[in-house]
Amino acid sequence: MAIGTTEPEPGTTAHAPEPGTAATPGTTAPGPEGAGRLRDGRPLALAALPLALLALASWYGRHTRPSADEWCFLPHVRDEGGVLGLIDKFWSTDNGRVGNGLLVGLYAEFPVAGHQWYPVLSGALMLLLLWWTTAALLRRAAVAVPRGIPLLVAGMVAAVFLFATPNTYKTFYWPAASVSHTLAPVLCVAAALPLLRGRGRRGRIAALAVAAGAGVFMGTLSEEASVVSLVVLGGVVLFAPLLVAERVRRYVRIWAVTAGAGIAVGTLVLLTSPGSRHRRERYDAERMSMFSPEALGGAFEGFLEILGIVVTTWEYAGALAAGVLLGLVARRTAPPGASSDDVLVRPVRARVVLPLIAGAFLVSGYLCTVITYPVFQERVVTTERTWNDYLLVWVVLLVAAGAFLGHRLRTPVRGVRVRAGTGFAAAGLCVAALIGLTLPVVDLGGRMATRAERWDRQDAYLRAGAARGETVMPYTPTRVGRMLEPFALRGKRKWPARCVAEYYRLERVTYAPVRHW
Numbered sequence: 001m002a003i004g005t006t007e008p009e010p011g012t013t014a015h016a017p018e019p020g021t022a023a024t025p026g027t028t029a030p031g032p033e034g035a036g037r038l039r040d041g042r043p044l045a046l047a048a049l050p051l052a053l054l055a056l057a058s059w060y061g062r063h064t065r066p067s068a069d070e071w072c073f074l075p076h077v078r079d080e081g082g083v084l085g086l087i088d089k090f091w092s093t094d095n096g097r098v099g100n101g102l103l104v105g106l107y108a109e110f111p112v113a114g115h116q117w118y119p120v121l122s123g124a125l126m127l128l129l130l131w132w133t134t135a136a137l138l139r140r141a142a143v144a145v146p147r148g149i150p151l152l153v154a155g156m157v158a159a160v161f162l163f164a165t166p167n168t169y170k171t172f173y174w175p176a177a178s179v180s181h182t183l184a185p186v187l188c189v190a191a192a193l194p195l196l197r198g199r200g201r202r203g204r205i206a207a208l209a210v211a212a213g214a215g216v217f218m219g220t221l222s223e224e225a226s227v228v229s230l231v232v233l234g235g236v237v238l239f240a241p242l243l244v245a246e247r248v249r250r251y252v253r254i255w256a257v258t259a260g261a262g263i264a265v266g267t268l269v270l271l272t273s274p275g276s277r278h279r280r281e282r283y284d285a286e287r288m289s290m291f292s293p294e295a296l297g298g299a300f301e302g303f304l305e306i307l308g309i310v311v312t313t314w315e316y317a318g319a320l321a322a323g324v325l326l327g328l329v330a331r332r333t334a335p336p337g338a339s340s341d342d343v344l345v346r347p348v349r350a351r352v353v354l355p356l357i358a359g360a361f362l363v364s365g366y367l368c369t370v371i372t373y374p375v376f377q378e379r380v381v382t383t384e385r386t387w388n389d390y391l392l393v394w395v396v397l398l399v400a401a402g403a404f405l406g407h408r409l410r411t412p413v414r415g416v417r418v419r420a421g422t423g424f425a426a427a428g429l430c431v432a433a434l435i436g437l438t439l440p441v442v443d444l445g446g447r448m449a450t451r452a453e454r455w456d457r458q459d460a461y462l463r464a465g466a467a468r469g470e471t472v473m474p475y476t477p478t479r480v481g482r483m484l485e486p487f488a489l490r491g492k493r494k495w496p497a498r499c500v501a502e503y504y505r506l507e508r509v510t511y512a513p514v515r516h517w
Helices: 031-038 042-063 069-081 084-093 098-109 110-139 149-162 166-175 175-181 181-188 193-197 200-219 224-241 246-271 274-282 295-311 313-328 352-382 384-410 412-466 497-503
Strands: 472-475 508-511
Touching: 031 069, 042 110, 042 149, 042 166, 042 412, 069 084, 069 098, 069 110, 069 175, 069 497, 084 098, 084 274, 098 175, 098 200, 098 246, 110 149, 110 166, 110 175, 110 193, 149 166, 149 224, 149 313, 149 384, 149 412, 166 175, 166 384, 166 412, 175 181, 175 224, 175 313, 175 384, 181 224, 181 384, 193 200, 200 224, 200 246, 224 246, 224 295, 224 352, 224 384, 295 352, 295 384, 313 352, 313 412, 352 384, 384 412, 412 472, 497 508
Parallel strands: 472 508
Antiparallel strands: none
């Protein structure tokens, strides 16, 4: 069972049509049934469902308010040189992630409004990048599909990636975590777009330049996303003969090595920064080597627990169902034996591709757990935001598995009824998964609205007090999504109370279990 196309005969040129168009003259037509499906509007209607969930979740973003680390970011950006000042803070004292400091500074420049708009803008950006990448990959594999299928696949991937997590607030709504662990892996995927869309010598040079620049930036943005990228890029280099057309194999390997070298440079910049050394000292991470038997064993046990949670989260089946729909309607558009600039991906088989993606998920997931274990130790299982860097690979694995299954069931021997039944079942599973994701999002949106109302009232109270000349004022924690607030543990844990006082230009805030506003 193979999905994709073989290379055209020497001397011929086969161009894959844009997703949603019929085959061009001289290519393999989808046939009467396939042509009807290419004109079918149902995929677009089904794609509207994950888009509606993303829109609803983004609408709840208006209830997002600062918390945890952001209490410290906001006064620093306001008083210490804006975005450049925050980048310097990250480099010098926090963690060395200058790329992270740039993205955090961009929304921290607009304190509350930046938090409210972040889910809308980041959600739209991630959906657009996943949609664009899906369409480009199908084109370079010489596969034609109905017009709404790439959007459906991208929408389902975005929905399960963002909302199937145990803590949607930290995945989607908390900007400080999202830029490091949610947006970062999607940006890694998008870095391949110049490779997929580039044509000719200039296109290849541009793709290499983007790969190098994106790699350096990623190395200073997220250690975990960098690890995942290095594992995937290493797989591309090692297994290119199984995945890439021979004509472009050498170039694709050069591209992968270039991207990996950029990540290595960025990671070196991060690890040698004063901020990175200070962070390791602050968390006493130097006490335990990440490669010690204790750390490796603890990370392995933690990763097994994480796997247990992930594989039993049934809503991820929505990605599998989207893949089935893709496989049911995908059609080859280039005849066997062709060679074309448009054909980058060679015909692939499930027994080759699925183990490779599964291996990338397991290896990168374990390595991410290894590098975070010295800091979080047993809490790696409850620090769900750090899972997202490799969970995107898990979602891609499910889509690929579904595509192979759908392609298998599409063959003529199965009959029209079997294919139609499979399509309806897959669509039903997509709908069920989206319903399962929507209910917790609605519940979270209600809790966010309650917190926003209390946060705004306390914000007005503290600002009014500071304007009157007060220097010490009471503060009542307002929590949501297991976020840290000043005076946790009934007032015993004060962080980040000092930053709250700086935000309101007070000398100090005190713990107030009962609201004063």
